Amino acid sequence: MSEVNTRQAAGAWRNAINAIVRHRVAATIGFLIIFPWLVPYHTLAINILIWGLFALGFNLLYGYAGLLSFGHAALLGVGSYGCGIVIVHWGWPWYVAILCGTAFASAVACVIGFLAIRTRGIYFSMVTLALAECVYYIFYKWESVTGGENGLRGINVSTINLAGFEINFLDPVNKYYVMLGVVAIALWLFSRILASPFGAVLETIRENDSRAAACGYNVANTKLMAFVLSGAFCGVAGALRALHLSTVPVEVMQISTSGDVVMMALLGGFGTFFGPFIGAAVFQLFGDALTLWTTHWQLYLGATFIVFVLFFPRGIWGSILHWLRVAKP
Amino acid sequence: MTEVSALMLNITLDLLLLQIVTGIALGAVYVLVALGLSLIFGMLAVVNFAHGAFFMVGAYMGVWLFTQTGNFWVCLVLVPLGVGAIGLLTERILVRPLYGRGIDYPLLLTFGLSYIFVEVVRMMFGLNGIPFSTPQGLTGAVDLGFGHFPRYRLFLIGATAAIVTALYMFIEKTSYGLIIRAGARDPEIVRVLGIDISKIWLVVFGIGTGIAGLSGILAAPLQSVTPEMGISLLADAFVVTVVGGMGSLKGAVVAGVLVGVVVSLTSLVSPEAGRVSIFILMAVVLLVRPQGLFGRTGALG
Numbered sequence: 340m341s342e343v344n345t346r347q348a349a350g351a352w353r354n355a356i357n358a359i360v361r362h363r364v365a366a367t368i369g370f371l372i373i374f375p376w377l378v379p380y381h382t383l384a385i386n387i388l389i390w391g392l393f394a395l396g397f398n399l400l401y402g403y404a405g406l407l408s409f410g411h412a413a414l415l416g417v418g419s420y421g422c423g424i425v426i427v428h429w430g431w432p433w434y435v436a437i438l439c440g441t442a443f444a445s446a447v448a449c450v451i452g453f454l455a456i457r458t459r460g461i462y463f464s465m466v467t468l469a470l471a472e473c474v475y476y477i478f479y480k481w482e483s484v485t486g487g488e489n490g491l492r493g494i495n496v497s498t499i500n501l502a503g504f505e506i507n508f509l510d511p512v513n514k515y516y517v518m519l520g521v522v523a524i525a526l527w528l529f530s531r532i533l534a535s536p537f538g539a540v541l542e543t544i545r546e547n548d549s550r551a552a553a554c555g556y557n558v559a560n561t562k563l564m565a566f567v568l569s570g571a572f573c574g575v576a577g578a579l580r581a582l583h584l585s586t587v588p589v590e591v592m593q594i595s596t597s598g599d600v601v602m603m604a605l606l607g608g609f610g611t612f613f614g615p616f617i618g619a620a621v622f623q624l625f626g627d628a629l630t631l632w633t634t635h636w637q638l639y640l641g642a643t644f645i646v647f648v649l650f651f652p653r654g655i656w657g658s659i660l661h662w663l664r665v666a667k668p
Numbered sequence: 669m670t671e672v673s674a675l676m677l678n679i680t681l682d683l684l685l686l687q688i689v690t691g692i693a694l695g696a697v698y699v700l701v702a703l704g705l706s707l708i709f710g711m712l713a714v715v716n717f718a719h720g721a722f723f724m725v726g727a728y729m730g731v732w733l734f735t736q737t738g739n740f741w742v743c744l745v746l747v748p749l750g751v752g753a754i755g756l757l758t759e760r761i762l763v764r765p766l767y768g769r770g771i772d773y774p775l776l777l778t779f780g781l782s783y784i785f786v787e788v789v790r791m792m793f794g795l796n797g798i799p800f801s802t803p804q805g806l807t808g809a810v811d812l813g814f815g816h817f818p819r820y821r822l823f824l825i826g827a828t829a830a831i832v833t834a835l836y837m838f839i840e841k842t843s844y845g846l847i848i849r850a851g852a853r854d855p856e857i858v859r860v861l862g863i864d865i866s867k868i869w870l871v872v873f874g875i876g877t878g879i880a881g882l883s884g885i886l887a888a889p890l891q892s893v894t895p896e897m898g899i900s901l902l903a904d905a906f907v908v909t910v911v912g913g914m915g916s917l918k919g920a921v922v923a924g925v926l927v928g929v930v931v932s933l934t935s936l937v938s939p940e941a942g943r944v945s946i947f948i949l950m951a952v953v954l955l956v957r958p959q960g961l962f963g964r965t966g967a968l969g
Contacts (some may be wrong), residue, residue: 374892383806407772407775409717411778454951454954454955457954457955457958458910458954461709461713461715461771461772461775461914462914464715464772464775465715465906465909465925466906466910466954467909468902468903468906469903469906469907469910469947469950469953470947470950472900472903472947473944476943480940492814494917495935552791564707567833593899594899594902598779598783601776601779602780605776635787635790635791637783637784637786637787638783638784638787638788640780640783641780641781641782641783641784641787642780642784643780644776644777644779644780644783645762645777645781645784646772647781648766648776648777649762649765649766649777651888652769652773
């Protein structure tokens with residue numbers, strides 16, 4: 340009797356998960372709409388939203404195309420600076436600034452990608468890490484434009500005009516839902532990319548790039564395109580982060596940020612649609628809770644990293660999907 | 669125009685030579701770090717992202733041992749052994765379960781490990797840097813004929829040459845080195861011949877990390893010893909390995925010296941451009957010869 344119940348319960352779970360996987364964009368947006376009321380305070384929800392989008396962009400490259408970049412800090416940072424610079428220096432409106440951040444990050448991704456895709460495997464990770472360090476150094480030294488060591492300050496957007504409504508952007512709830520609007524568009528585009536023939540070629544390259552080449556696909560161009568698209572998503576995340584913090588700390592471009600995003604994608608599950616947001620949520624909530632009782636949270640971060648690599652390489656969401664034996668989205 | 673010619677006049681041949689020797693001394697650290705990285709990669713196909721952290725641990729272990737013993741030479745012997753022992757444990761406990769599970773997993777794992785090393789060192793020694801003075805007997809400068817050069821940096825060049833020679837002799841001239849070379853080429857056949865390849869991997873990981881630790885203590889008098897000293901060094905070491913060719917020991921040596929000299933010469937013109945120049949060097953190598961100066965084509969399939 341109890342066995343039948345368990346089986347029924349498992350079946351119900353599987354149906355629920357299958358429904359989420361099938362309607363991934365709607366499910367993710369639905370979850371993100373109620374999300375601010377599930378976390379201790381609203382600002383944390385904004386952080387998680389932004390980092391989730393960043394991890395989503397990273398995941399396009401590693402999870403779907405199999406290219407492990409350790410240089411995504413540069414893309415997030417350039418997105419932030421691109422958005423911040425046009426607001427601080429030229430006073431452009433916020434929505435144009437987001438586009439500028441995205442364009443700037445895509446352009447930098449194009450340069451880094453062009454060099455990095457000439458290498459394969461582990462080399463790729465090393466080259467992206469080194470080039471990101473170079474970008475960091477340039478922004479660190481370019482003080483007249485970026486504010487150098489102090490970061491770029493004064494990205495003050497207190498009210499925004501949306502379809503005739505004046506919205507108080509300092510209120511975290513308003514800020515969250517405006518940003519969610521941007522993230523929703525990004526999610527929809529992301530899902531479209533994955534479902535397109537281009538998305539299928541990406542996964543072919545991840546599984547076997549020589550075979551993809553033998554099938555007549557231009558592997559180098561597809562990789563570069565994936566890198567640029569990934570840069571665009573990370574650029575949006577960076578631009579939102581600049582609007583959220585009203586400043587761009589130069590530390591955002593350090594290697595640790597690249598590591599953080601790898602960690603979030605790993606926590607959630609590489610190559611899953613919903614995973615990056617779960618990873619970002621767990622990472623931020625975990626970090627937030629840890630800082631309350633220890634200053635050595637990096638120790639626990641490193642240990643979690645190792646435990647996941649050794650025992651849960653599928654990540655949280657990836658493991659759930661695996662246990663319930665549903666096809667990956 | 670006048671400014672440029674004034675600059676040209678200032679750069680005399682002596683200054684140029686002095687700057688090149690400075691570059692070689694700087695490159696010596698790069699050579700040692702890249703050597704360990706390349707050795708481990710060539711053998712185990714693992715990129716040790718904790719290599720910079722091993723370097724940093726070496727420097728701290730050296731600082732601590734120096735306060736205990738007061739003898740720099742004792743440190744030079746004990747630090748590589750100590751750091752190498754940590755490396756042996758790392759390979760045995762953490763890296764070994766990951767063989768055959770994809771090339772990215774050891775990379776992710778060692779990255780996580782570097783966080784732990786940095787944080788443990790912060791807990792033990794604090795957040796601030798520790799100055800490490802040049803050991804007695806190696807202070808002062810030597811007259812090279814074209815200028816005075818710090819004695820310690822000359823010692824660094826000599827020590828690096830000695831380590832490189834010793835490693836070369838070990839790998840090329842001993843029977844153990846023969847097994848290592850065979851294992852790098854075809855681990856399967858080596859195993860068939862009745863040799864326990866996992867022991868070889870263990871030893872190579874220990875040697876590679878030991879050299880990283882040794883370079884940490886050797887570099888300590890040149891810079892302040894901080895928990896973060898390994899982070900930017902890791903990026904530099906990657907540049908050297910990409911330029912030299914992954915898995916090539918000759919490449920690590922040539923590229924290490926080359927990168928050091930390029931940084932040093934660019935800094936002469938503009939200090940800011942010094943650090944950027946090595947990334948430009950890497951970009952050029954990637955465009956012209958993606959496998960690196962001494963790398964084999966398609967070695968990284």
